[in-house]
Amino acid sequence: MSERTWNNRLIKWVDDRLPVFTILKNELIDYPTPKNLSYWWNFGSLAGVMLVIMTVTGIFLAMHYTPHVDLAFVSVERIMRDVNYGWLLRYIHLNGGSAFFLVVYIHLFRGLYYGSYKSPREVLWWLGLIILILMMATAFMGYVLPWGQMSFWAATVITSLFTAIPFVGETITTWLWGGFTVGNPTLNRFYSLHYLLPFVIFAVVFLHMLALHTSKSNNPLGIDVKGPQDTLPFHPYYTVKDLLGLGVLLAILMGFVFFAPNFFGEPENYIPADPFLTPAHIVPEWYFLPFYAILRAVPDIWFIPAKLAGLMAMAASLLILFALPWLDTSKVRSARFRPIYKQVFWILVVDCIVLGWAGANPPEGIYLIVGRIATAYYFFHFLILMPLLGFMERPHPLPESISEPVVKGAGAVAGGAAAEPMEKAR
Amino acid sequence: MIDWLWTMTDKSQPVDHGKGETRRDFLYVATATFGTLGAAFAAWPLIDVMNPSAEVRALSSTEVDLAPIAEGQRITIKWRGRPVFIDRRTPERIRAAESVDLDALIDPQPDSARTQRPEWLVVVGVCTHLGCIPLGQKATDPWGEYGGWFCPCHGSHYDTSGRIRKGPAPKNLEVPPYEFLDDSTVLIG
Numbered sequence: 001m002s003e004r005t006w007n008n009r010l011i012k013w014v015d016d017r018l019p020v021f022t023i024l025k026n027e028l029i030d031y032p033t034p035k036n037l038s039y040w041w042n043f044g045s046l047a048g049v050m051l052v053i054m055t056v057t058g059i060f061l062a063m064h065y066t067p068h069v070d071l072a073f074v075s076v077e078r079i080m081r082d083v084n085y086g087w088l089l090r091y092i093h094l095n096g097g098s099a100f101f102l103v104v105y106i107h108l109f110r111g112l113y114y115g116s117y118k119s120p121r122e123v124l125w126w127l128g129l130i131i132l133i134l135m136m137a138t139a140f141m142g143y144v145l146p147w148g149q150m151s152f153w154a155a156t157v158i159t160s161l162f163t164a165i166p167f168v169g170e171t172i173t174t175w176l177w178g179g180f181t182v183g184n185p186t187l188n189r190f191y192s193l194h195y196l197l198p199f200v201i202f203a204v205v206f207l208h209m210l211a212l213h214t215s216k217s218n219n220p221l222g223i224d225v226k227g228p229q230d231t232l233p234f235h236p237y238y239t240v241k242d243l244l245g246l247g248v249l250l251a252i253l254m255g256f257v258f259f260a261p262n263f264f265g266e267p268e269n270y271i272p273a274d275p276f277l278t279p280a281h282i283v284p285e286w287y288f289l290p291f292y293a294i295l296r297a298v299p300d301i302w303f304i305p306a307k308l309a310g311l312m313a314m315a316a317s318l319l320i321l322f323a324l325p326w327l328d329t330s331k332v333r334s335a336r337f338r339p340i341y342k343q344v345f346w347i348l349v350v351d352c353i354v355l356g357w358a359g360a361n362p363p364e365g366i367y368l369i370v371g372r373i374a375t376a377y378y379f380f381h382f383l384i385l386m387p388l389l390g391f392m393e394r395p396h397p398l399p400e401s402i403s404e405p406v407v408k409g410a411g412a413v414a415g416g417a418a419a420e421p422m423e424k425a426r
Numbered sequence: 427m428i429d430w431l432w433t434m435t436d437k438s439q440p441v442d443h444g445k446g447e448t449r450r451d452f453l454y455v456a457t458a459t460f461g462t463l464g465a466a467f468a469a470w471p472l473i474d475v476m477n478p479s480a481e482v483r484a485l486s487s488t489e490v491d492l493a494p495i496a497e498g499q500r501i502t503i504k505w506r507g508r509p510v511f512i513d514r515r516t517p518e519r520i521r522a523a524e525s526v527d528l529d530a531l532i533d534p535q536p537d538s539a540r541t542q543r544p545e546w547l548v549v550v551g552v553c554t555h556l557g558c559i560p561l562g563q564k565a566t567d568p569w570g571e572y573g574g575w576f577c578p579c580h581g582s583h584y585d586t587s588g589r590i591r592k593g594p595a596p597k598n599l600e601v602p603p604y605e606f607l608d609d610s611t612v613l614i615g
Contacts (some may be wrong), residue, residue: 153558157579160557175473179482180506181552189476276502276509278558280578296580296594305596307555363580363594 027213032231033238034219036402040114041217041238042245043107048205049246050100055198057093058142061086065145067191069184072147073272091261092253097139098264099253101287104132113345115333116218122325124211129321131204136288138197141190143285148269153282155182155190161295164308181275222334223398230402283360290352291317293359297368297375313375320382327382329390337396341389344381351377487615489607492546500563502551505614509551509559510602511575512612515586520544522573523587533598537587540601548604548614549588553577555595560584575599 006012006021015021064083066075079086108128111117117125144155159176163169178185216225225231232238256263264286268279284292294317298309320327335342351374358371488505490512495501500513513519523537524544541547553560555577561567562575562584570576571592572585582593589598604614 157556157558160555163557175477177478178476179478180486181508181557183482183507185476185479185482275507276504276559278578282558282579306594307596 027209028239029233029235031213031234032225032228033217033234034225034230034402035232035237036219036221037217037238037241038220039241039245040106040110040220042242043103043110044212045242046103046245046249047100047107049249050096050103051198051201051205054093054096054100055202057089057096058195058198060089061093062195065191067145067188069147069187069273072145072187076146088257091257095253095256095261095264097142098256098285098287099249100135101139103249104135105287108132109349111218112348113335114218114220115222115328115330115335117325118328118333119325120215121211121218124208124215125325126322127204127208127211129318131201131208133318134197134201134204138194138201139285139287141194141197144187144190145194146269147187147273149271149273149277149279150266150269150282152182152273152275153278154284155186157282158284159186161307161311164305164311166308183275218333219402220334220336221399221402222332222336223402226401226403281362286356286360289357289359290355291359293355293371294375294378296363297358297371299372313379317378320379324382324386327386329387330393330395331390332395332398337398338389338393339396340393344385344389348378348381351381487613490612490614491610492612493610502563503614505550505602510614511547511549511551511563511588511599513547513549513586515545515547519573519586523547523585523589526585526587526589532590533596535587535589535598540587540589540598542604542606546612547586547588548602548612549599550602551575551599553579553582553595554590554597554599555580555582555593560599 006015011021061079064075064079064086066072076090079090081087111125111128140154140158144151159173159182162173162176165172174180176186177183178189219225266283283289291314295310295314298306298313300306301309304312330338330341332338335345354370354374355378358367358374361367363371486506488503488510490503492512492514495512495514497514498516498519500511502509502511504510515523520537526537528534528536537544540549551559551563556579558577558579560570560575560577560582562569568576568578570583570585572583574584574586574588574591576583577593577595580594582595583591584595584599585591587598588601590596602614604612606612
């Protein structure tokens with residue numbers, strides 16, 4: 001199909017010199033996509049749209065924001081009250097952060113359920129994890145910019161984590177701060193990096209797409225595409241499916257923007273930062289709560305103090321996902337054919353929600369105990385269960401091809417004939 | 427010129443190009459080393475530019491007048507952007523700080539090593555756990571189970587010598603460098 005030449009002479013002239021039109025056609029229109037993708041496959045493109053929304057609103061907010069400890073809070077209030085549609089841009093940016101993380105977490109758990117991290121998609125999976133880590137850094141620094149009480153104290157608590165590093169911790173922390181506490185130099189550099197990192201994310205997203213279009217999409221059955229009878233062109237079949245999902249996402253996002261814009265916010269952050277007064281209860285945004293719970297769950301381990309052990313556990317909870325393609329010893333990708341993993345997966349989902357609940361509460365009494373158990377289970381899942389299940393579980397038989405369960409009696413051979421009318425109808 | 431260089435190089439080389447260290451290998455290693463060192467030197471200004479600047483470092487000492495502080499009163503002053511707690515300790519607080527069994531401490535330190543004059547305790551008011559400001563500077567604050575300070579973030583209790591007694595903080599409250607200029611003036615920093 002890519003051999004087709006362009007009818008429009010101008011397009012042909014450009015394309016012969018810079019093949020953008022051919023690339024777009026191959027990757028966005030003709031791109032062969034498994035024909036059994038469910039709505040769970042919407043979330044990648046939704047995450048892409050959220051990245052664009054966050055970047056666009058952010059660029060316009062930056063035109064009105066002042067990164068200085070004396071002016072930052074006031075400039076944000078000015079955006080809310082005086083700048084034309086400033087409230088709208090800020091509320092979209094604020095709630096868009098939550099939507100972005102929600103979409104990305106669903107995307108990640110989709111990958112976990114259907115084994116999208118397994119060969120040949122390991123690098124695709126890594127790039128996704130790198131995007132997640134970059135998103136976390138960007139979101140954390142963005143949260144500091146309004147310079148409210150939660151901004152300041154979140155910045156203090158999180159950057160103070162680095163003091164736990166043996167020997168060089170203090171030096172590194174002072175270097176990060178550009179002073180002896182979180183202060184104006186810190187605010188300035190966070191602003192600079194908060195503006196930079198989304199563009200780094202765009203670059204990694206591009207690599208993520210490159211890896212995706214090399215190994216192609218996984219699908220709910222987790223089996224390989226056998227031929228053209230198993231695929232549909234991306235446009236119009238999946239553009240329209242993704243657009244419906246986008247409509248739903250935007251309706252939910254704008255519902256929050258217009259009717260509950262501060263639902264995810266902390267009232268404390270509408271009090272200007274005071275370096276001499278710590279709020280009684282410091283909590284991060286909801287999307288960091290499970291990690292915050294892990295950070296605080298770990299006690300002193302042998303000679304490692306709790307502070308360092310907590311930091312290491314929190315880092316490990318993310319880094320462990322990089323090793324997942326090898327920790328999971330099962331040859332079967334999709335949980336649909338893995339009777340035990342299918343249940344264990346949902347226990348992990350519940351475990352992460354429990355971690356979030358523990359992270360939202362002070363680390364004492366029942367919350368601390370639950371946080372510790374949930375943390376232990378999180379690592380148990382990835383380090384013990386995943387490797388063992390591959391050997392102990394007996395998977396259900398896999399279908400012959402993607403077409404087979406859809407078109408009755410259509411195996412690898414007959415599938416071509418069965419799928420053809422659809423291809424022709426296009 | 428280039429030809430001449432190549433000729434010279436070739437003549438001076440051992441005949442077996444396939445194995446062993448050649449002059450070309452040496453040039454590769456030398457170039458890579460030189461390039462790496464150069465990049466490291468060029469990167470240093472970019473790293474150091476993020477360290478505290480001269481005007482931030484210049485604010486590193488503060489003079490405090492102690493005369494108006496009554497016995498049992500605690501005041502907070504600002505040093506390097508951080509709060510410093512000064513406590514004019516009552517005899518009971520001094521006794522409580524001195525009578526502790528060092529083995530019972532998380533970060534063992536005798537009270538005498540943390541004060542220059544027992545009456546005056548000077549500590550940085552930043553929790554050594556994750557940098558929150560402990561409560562205890564006001565009479566209405568919770569002072570913790572050991573009569574010193576209590577950090578509301580993650581529940582660390584400090585005693586009347588600013589030592590960690592209970593909770594997640596790993597170390598005692600930091601004692602800043604300070605000296606008594608006279609009986610009623612202290613220079614912090």
